[in-house]
């Protein structure tokens with residue numbers, strides 16, 4: 683099983699959502715930015731590293747949310763581990779994703795999410811107003 687961290691970055695009552703590029707796996711699906719845990723790394727270090735690499739942002743980690751284990755049709759099993767985060771810097775430089783959107787909670791269901799993200803989106807909607 684592959685452990686993947688992801689960040690629900692909050693600012694002004696909105697959450698940062700990112701669209702995977704056409705060249706990535708799960709092309710054009712929406713996700714929360716993050717990535718795979720590397721050997722010897724804590725989950726928090728992994729998330730901060732990935733967010734810096736992908737978006738050029740520094741984040742503060744606020745809270746861990748329930749993870750979701752999902753098996754994709756190619757048999758790849760991931761444990762997606764979400765964290766609520768806030769911004770420490772605000773200038774975004776998209777290095778991998780095709781675009782980002784800052785979504786209000788009521789807009790979250792309208793995105794075409796990667797399958798593994800759907801329970802995480804549902805939990806977030808139910809718990810944060």
Ligand SMILES: Nc1nc2c([nH]c(=O)n2[C@H]2C[C@H](O)[C@@H](COP(=O)(O)OP(=O)(O)OP(=O)(O)O)O2)c(=O)[nH]1
Nearest residue numbers: 686688706707713714715716717718760796798799
């Ligand atoms: N970062 C991130 N990855 C996600 C989410 N949902 C989801 O299914 N994934 C999957 C996509 C990838 O298979 C894996 C994260 O890998 P990665 O972002 O570090 O690297 P990658 O795209 O090169 O992965 P891959 O093509 O080798 O599978 O988790 C999500 O919300 N955030």
